[in-house]
Amino acid sequence: MKPAETIERFNRNLRIQHFILMISMIMLSLTGLALKFHDTWLGRLLMAIEGGFGMRGIIHRTFALILIGLGVYHFYYILFRKEGHEEFLRIVPRGKDVRDFVQYLRFSILGKGEPPKAGKYDFRQKFQYWGVVAGFWVMVITGFVLWFESAAMAVLPKWFIDVTLVFHGYEGLLIFLVLFLYHLYNVHLNPDHFPMSRVWLDGKISLEQLKKEHPLEYEELFSGAPSSEEEREGGHRAQ
Amino acid sequence: MRIWRPFTVLLAVGGMLLHIPQVQRAKAQEGQFSVVVCMECHADRDLTGVDRKGNEISMFVDLRVFRTSVHRNMKCTSCHGGIDEIPHDEELPLVRCGACHDAENRDYLEGRHGAAFERGDPDAPACWDCHGKHDILPAQHPSSQVARANLTRVCLRCHVDEEITARHEEMPAPQTIKAYEKSVHGKGYFEKGLTVVAECVDCHSGHLTLPASDPRSRLYKVNVPETCGSCHRQIQQEYERSVHGEALRSGVLEAPACTDCHGEHDILPPSEEMSRVSPKNIPKTCSSCHDDVALAEKYQLPINRYRTYLESFHGVALKYGKTVVANCASCHGVHDILPSSDPRSKIHPDNRQKTCGQCHPGIGIKAALGKVHIEASPASSKGKYFVRKFYTWFISILMTLFVLYILIEMIGRIRHRRARGAAS
Numbered sequence: 177m178k179p180a181e182t183i184e185r186f187n188r189n190l191r192i193q194h195f196i197l198m199i200s201m202i203m204l205s206l207t208g209l210a211l212k213f214h215d216t217w218l219g220r221l222l223m224a225i226e227g228g229f230g231m232r233g234i235i236h237r238t239f240a241l242i243l244i245g246l247g248v249y250h251f252y253y254i255l256f257r258k259e260g261h262e263e264f265l266r267i268v269p270r271g272k273d274v275r276d277f278v279q280y281l282r283f284s285i286l287g288k289g290e291p292p293k294a295g296k297y298d299f300r301q302k303f304q305y306w307g308v309v310a311g312f313w314v315m316v317i318t319g320f321v322l323w324f325e326s327a328a329m330a331v332l333p334k335w336f337i338d339v340t341l342v343f344h345g346y347e348g349l350l351i352f353l354v355l356f357l358y359h360l361y362n363v364h365l366n367p368d369h370f371p372m373s374r375v376w377l378d379g380k381i382s383l384e385q386l387k388k389e390h391p392l393e394y395e396e397l398f399s400g401a402p403s404s405e406e407e408r409e410g411g412h413r414a415q
Numbered sequence: 416m417r418i419w420r421p422f423t424v425l426l427a428v429g430g431m432l433l434h435i436p437q438v439q440r441a442k443a444q445e446g447q448f449s450v451v452v453c454m455e456c457h458a459d460r461d462l463t464g465v466d467r468k469g470n471e472i473s474m475f476v477d478l479r480v481f482r483t484s485v486h487r488n489m490k491c492t493s494c495h496g497g498i499d500e501i502p503h504d505e506e507l508p509l510v511r512c513g514a515c516h517d518a519e520n521r522d523y524l525e526g527r528h529g530a531a532f533e534r535g536d537p538d539a540p541a542c543w544d545c546h547g548k549h550d551i552l553p554a555q556h557p558s559s560q561v562a563r564a565n566l567t568r569v570c571l572r573c574h575v576d577e578e579i580t581a582r583h584e585e586m587p588a589p590q591t592i593k594a595y596e597k598s599v600h601g602k603g604y605f606e607k608g609l610t611v612v613a614e615c616v617d618c619h620s621g622h623l624t625l626p627a628s629d630p631r632s633r634l635y636k637v638n639v640p641e642t643c644g645s646c647h648r649q650i651q652q653e654y655e656r657s658v659h660g661e662a663l664r665s666g667v668l669e670a671p672a673c674t675d676c677h678g679e680h681d682i683l684p685p686s687e688e689m690s691r692v693s694p695k696n697i698p699k700t701c702s703s704c705h706d707d708v709a710l711a712e713k714y715q716l717p718i719n720r721y722r723t724y725l726e727s728f729h730g731v732a733l734k735y736g737k738t739v740v741a742n743c744a745s746c747h748g749v750h751d752i753l754p755s756s757d758p759r760s761k762i763h764p765d766n767r768q769k770t771c772g773q774c775h776p777g778i779g780i781k782a783a784l785g786k787v788h789i790e791a792s793p794a795s796s797k798g799k800y801f802v803r804k805f806y807t808w809f810i811s812i813l814m815t816l817f818v819l820y821i822l823i824e825m826i827g828r829i830r831h832r833r834a835r836g837a838a839s
Contacts, residue, residue, distance in 0.1 A: 214731045229735035284827030291831060326775040334785015339798035341728065346806030353810065358817055367828065 183386065183397070185296075186379040187259070193250060194376055197308075200243040205352045207236035212345050240319055247312055266296045269306060273299040295392040300362055304354075311351045318344040452501060453491040454478055464505065468537050481549040485556075512542040522622035527585075529622075538579050545569050561621075563610035567595075570615040585626075594681035601680075611646075618642055637663060639672035647673075653750040658757075660750075669710060676700050692749075694738040698724055701743045723788035730788075746770050746787075 186194065210222035210232050226232040253260035276292035276299045283291045292298075297305070321328045321340045328337055364372045368385075375381055387394045454476070456462060462474040481487060492498050497508045513520025523529040523542070531539035543551070545561055552559035560569050573579050575589045595601040595615075603612035620633055627634035633642040640660065644651025654660040654673070662670035676692055683690035691700045702721035704710055711718045724730045724743070732740040746762055753760035761770045767783040775782075791799040 211731065214734070215725075223735055229732055229737050280827070281823070283830065284823045287830050291827065326777065329771075329775055329782035330777045330779045332779070333781035334783075334787070335796060335798050337782065338785070338791075338796065339802050342799050342802045342806075346802070346810070350806065350810055350813070353814060357814075358820075361817075361821065366824070 182380040182382050184379050185375050185381040185386075188379065189253070189259070190263070191376060191379050193246060193253070196242065196246050198376075200239040200246065201351075201355055203239040204236060204243065205348070205356070207232050207239070208345075208348045209352065211236075212349060237323060240316075240323075243312070244316060247316070267302055267305050269302050273302055293391045294389065295396070296390055298390070304359055304362070307354060308351075311347060311354075314347045315344065315351070318347070448490070448492055448498065448501060450478070450481075450491055456502065457491075467509075476549055484547075484549060484551050485553045486549075486551060510543070512546075516542075519622050522620075526620070526622055526624035527626060528624050538573070538582060540573065563614060564608070566616060567604055567614040591680055598678075598680060598682045599684045600682060613643075613646060617645070636668055636672050637666070639674055643673040650750050656759075657748070657750060657752045658754055659752060667714075669704070669714070671704065675704075692744075694742045694744075695733060695736070697742040697744050698730065698733065719790055720788055723790055727788050741774060745773070 206222055207226055210219050210226055213219035214223070223229065223232055226235055250260075254264035255261065276294065279289060279292040280299070282288045318340045321332070321337060322344060325337065328340075363369065363376075383394070386397075457474060457476040458478065460473075460475045463471050464474040466472050476491075486494070494510045494512075495507055496511075497504065511520075513523075520529075520542075524533065528540050532541055545566075547560050552562075554561045556562060557564065559565065571592065574586065574592045577589055580586045580589055596605055600613040603609040604614060618633055623631075625632035625634070627636070629635060630637070632638065640651050640654055640663070644654075655664065659670045663672055678691050683693075685692045685694070687693060688695055690696060698721060705716060706719075706721040708718070710716060725734065729740045729742070733742060748761045751759075751761075753763075755762045755764070757763060758765065760766065764784055768778060768780055771778045771783045786796060789795050791803060793800050
């Protein structure tokens with residue numbers, strides 16, 4: 177098999193999922209920050225752009241529903257679709273990721289050894305994915321408590337709702353910062369990809385880049401190495 | 416005081432004791448000349464004289480108008496004393512309405528208008544400035560200057576005159592008075608033509624116009640609820656039972672009377688956004704006392720209620736124009752505000768579920784008894800405090816690590832490049 181110039185890293189389904197996630201995250205962040213920073217110029221500006229307090233809430237909850245819809249589909253996708261399931265198995269965190277992280281620090285800080293070799297998803301990307309999953313649950317659960325506050329107050333004490341509001345606000349801010357700083361830097365703004373990686377648009381990654389950033393996946397695809405990370409871990413697990 | 420002729424004083428005393436017609440009869444005897452005699456000169460439209468201020472004024476008296484006045488059966492000399500012969504002196508003693516209208520006159524002289532008049536202030540209104548002169552009509556007559564439909568306009572003649580107010584520091588600025596025109600009372604008066612709305616005299620009194628600082632004044636703070644209550648009776652009763660009403664009655668002058676929340680001349684209905692008691696402005700109005708550190712200390716009021724309310728969801732929503740959310744009055748009541756310790760209070764633990772339930776139907780007792788608008792300190796609300804602390808630290812540390820990560824990443828890149836450079 178003759179290696180092509182590029183291969184597809186994300187198929188169309190994943191790209192659409194990513195796009196919906198991106199749009200809903202942007203909208204939820206903007207409408208959420210308007211409320212979180214209500215007493216600053218930023219909050220006032222966002223609130224005005226979003227059409228006032230009431231409209232801000234409607235937009236926020238609309239995109240929350242879109243996000244939840246995406247979450248439900250994603251759940252279905254990784255459980256019941258073969259491609260989704262396979263993709264999911266590649267992003268499950270394993271012991272190797274911890275070792276990779278240590279190896280990465282050793283190499284970067286101390287200059288010892290080699291940089292770790294990643295599969296389709298390196299430890300940073302896995303961390304990002306699982307961060308989003310955790311954030312999703314925190315935000316959806318706390319969000320529903322706040323959305324249906326009368327129902328919540330019928331059964332829950334006031335302090336619980338107060339704490340929920342604080343949780344929702346800070347967790348939202350955290351997710352915003354992680355996505356818009358950490359994620360954007362890692363994927364787009366770092367010197368290798370600046371100003372932008374095109375993977376999220378056409379799903380394609382150049383072989384050169386694949387070899388450099390995901391060497392194990394490259395090997396797996398082109399030199400008949402063990403077909404998945406799971407198998408690599410296999411020996412380790414059997415012990 | 417001027418020296419009164421003993422005879423006049425006698426008549427005045429008699430006027431109090433006897434019926435008015437008798438007084439009139441007695442008065443009429445003082446002057447010997449009939450109206451016809453006076454009219455020989457004063458029917459002349461061109462007759463002029465000089466008034467006390469030195470201005471030339473017409474001395475013409477329209478007999479037809481006089482004959483429609485309330486004094487139509489009296490003689491000229493009943494009011495205009497000092498006329499012993501015709502033609503009379505050019506300078507006559509001032510007409511003293513108090514000779515008959517003694518009670519009104521005493522009130523007038525005690526009030527600010529009367530005092531100013533006695534001082535010789537040329538701007539001070541005398542009886543006839545408000546009531547009219549030869550055309551004077553009883554107040555019940557619809558055309559009277561002092562009929563309810565007209566009187567407020569009479570007051571405004573001077574009180575919105577910038578020349579007059581400029582000369583008198585003690586007079587309120589015209590804008591203050593003009594605000595009445597836009598107020599709920601003024602609109603009723605000017606736009607709807609109502610005579611049952613509060614007019615100037617209803618609060619300020621007609622003759623006894625005392626400054627608000629005088630404890631006898633209807634405007635004196637302790638008397639304000641009674642003054643407003645003369646129309647708003649039920650609200651006054653409600654207010655008197657409230658913590659504010661009780662405090663004011665017991666002489667706590669910092670306690671709010673009606674005007675402290677509603678304003679004075681510029682009272683607007685709560686439905687108008689600009690009103691001090693509109694849902695949007697209520698928190699600010701209440702905070703003028705409840706956010707005052709000195710007052711809070713003096714009367715042991717809980718502090719920081721305003722700020723913590725503004726930070727709450729209700730406060731934020733209200734700030735951005737959602738007037739449907741709870742403001743101070745929604746939970747604490749309006750005129751019937753009572754401390755939470757009072758079983759009648761809307762925020763007494765027994766009543767909380769009902770109060771919160773106005774907007775949050777089916778609210779549980781646990782939620783209703785929860786703390787509202789308090790500072791999140793470890794003592795008062797552990798959960799909120801620690802979650803906030805946790806996230807503040809967590810986010811700060813994470814962001815620091817992120818910056819560190821970029822640094823490490825950069826170093827790593829350089830090493831990688833070097834390593835590859837060395838290999839090739």
